[in-house]
Amino acid sequence: MSDCIFCKIVAGEMDTKFIYEDELVVVFPDIRPKATTHILITAKKHIPSLYSLDEHDTRLMGHMVQLLPVIAKQLGLHSFRTIINTGRDSGQEVDHLHFHLLAGNLPKFG
Numbered sequence: 135m136s137d138c139i140f141c142k143i144v145a146g147e148m149d150t151k152f153i154y155e156d157e158l159v160v161v162f163p164d165i166r167p168k169a170t171t172h173i174l175i176t177a178k179k180h181i182p183s184l185y186s187l188d189e190h191d192t193r194l195m196g197h198m199v200q201l202l203p204v205i206a207k208q209l210g211l212h213s214f215r216t217i218i219n220t221g222r223d224s225g226q227e228v229d230h231l232h233f234h235l236l237a238g239n240l241p242k243f244g
Contacts, residue, residue, distance in 0.1 A: 140230035144178045154205055158197050161205055170238030171209060175201060181231040184220045202235055211237045 143150045144160055153173060154161035164172040175198055181187060187195065206214045217234040219226035 138180060138228070138230050140176050140228055140232065141180050144176065154201070154208075158194050159201065161201075164234065168234075169215075169236035169240050171211060171214070172234065172236050173205070173209075174232045174234060175205065176230065176232040182229040183226060183231060184218060186231070198233055202233065206235060206237070209237075213237065215240055 139148070142148050143162065150160075150162050152160050152162050158178055159175055160178060161173055161175050164174050177194055177198065179191075179194065181191065181194075202214070202216055214235050214237040217236070218232075219234075
């Protein structure tokens with residue numbers, strides 16, 4: 135999608151420093167962090183949200199979930215929170231599938 139900011143980041147059109155990259159995902163810091171550590175694990179494939187997944191995305195989703203603790207360990211984190219917002223009412227601001235990994239000085243819920 136040409137107007138998707140995350141597609142532009144994936145394509146290298148934005149000045150974004152990747153923490154990690156492979157054939158399926160890129161990982162980079164959130165520009166508006168909500169915790170001491172706040173990074174985004176972003177699919178390279180444009181998928182608007184969890185509602186848009188199909189059976190062909192099973193490998194991608196498993197890879198993203200398994201990558202979360204790997205990245206956390208690389209960052210020296212001992213615990214972290216993972217969030218996937220789905221839809222505007224949940225706080226999804228960019229219509230491109232991504233996980234938030236947060237640690238340190240976390241916002242409280244509930």
